[in-house]
Amino acid sequence: MSKPKHIEPLLWSLFGAGGMTIAFFMTGIILSLVFFDASTLSYERMHAFFMESWIGRLSIIVALVPSYWGCIHRVYHGMHDLQIHAGNGIKVLCYGFAMVLSIATVVVVI
Amino acid sequence: MSRRPYVRPMPGNWFMKHPAYRFYMLRESSCVFNLLYCINLLNGLFKLAAGPDAWNAWMTMQGNPLMVVFALVTLGLTLIHTITFANMAPRVAPQQVRKAVGDMPIRNGLLGGVVVVNIVIIALAAMGGTA
Numbered sequence: 001m002s003k004p005k006h007i008e009p010l011l012w013s014l015f016g017a018g019g020m021t022i023a024f025f026m027t028g029i030i031l032s033l034v035f036f037d038a039s040t041l042s043y044e045r046m047h048a049f050f051m052e053s054w055i056g057r058l059s060i061i062v063a064l065v066p067s068y069w070g071c072i073h074r075v076y077h078g079m080h081d082l083q084i085h086a087g088n089g090i091k092v093l094c095y096g097f098a099m100v101l102s103i104a105t106v107v108v109v110i
Numbered sequence: 111m112s113r114r115p116y117v118r119p120m121p122g123n124w125f126m127k128h129p130a131y132r133f134y135m136l137r138e139s140s141c142v143f144n145l146l147y148c149i150n151l152l153n154g155l156f157k158l159a160a161g162p163d164a165w166n167a168w169m170t171m172q173g174n175p176l177m178v179v180f181a182l183v184t185l186g187l188t189l190i191h192t193i194t195f196a197n198m199a200p201r202v203a204p205q206q207v208r209k210a211v212g213d214m215p216i217r218n219g220l221l222g223g224v225v226v227v228n229i230v231i232i233a234l235a236a237m238g239g240t241a
Contacts (some may be wrong), residue, residue, distance in 0.1 A: 003116075013122060019195050020114075020195075023188075023192040024223070024227045025228075025231065026144060026147070026184075026185075027188055027192065027228045028187065028227065028228035028229070030147065030181050032232055032234055032235035034172075034181050034182065036235055036236065037169060041169060041235060043162040043166065046158055047158055047165075051158060055142060059239060060151075060155065067145075067148050068145070069143070071141040071142075071144050071145035071148065074138060074141035075141055078138050078141065082122075101149070104156075107153055108155045108156055109159075
């Protein structure tokens, strides 16, 4: 029998990274969007940062992509706590969704 | 699945029976809110790519009272996540590092980093037309 390949360590490390990115970035982002309107967060400035500068594009990818994986990992495992014992189909659906969100994020800023 | 694991019957509201379980479920609920908020941010990126009108409409939506309530609930849960994340950081850090520096410097160092990064984000956001 060939040695099975395990994906769980990779998913676990993405979950760890997601916990980190949520902690490091989300408070500031949420507070900024609650307190500042479009006159401060103007289209020109936001577009220049998140769509044109490398630092802005990289920042938003680093902030969002691990966060998707971390949250979805926790949603998937949290279902168990809510007595939903999901099978492989739901697992593929969950992580597939994280993959779709990740690709969309990278594509939209590049 | 070929195997049929035994699932011990549990009452559906098991987590309401003990304060620690209630707090666990409260903290874990943050992942749902954070995921939805991240999807909101991704939507914002698409609007930013689509042009000024789409971006301004998205920014107006962020000011909608329902959206503000959602953002504030997400913020509260994010803070719970952040503090519990820092509290458990010494236990997931490399144990040689933990032995060398101790638990509190790891926890406080992480929280300090979080505070600095978030102040930078808010300061950059506040810069208005000067950036």
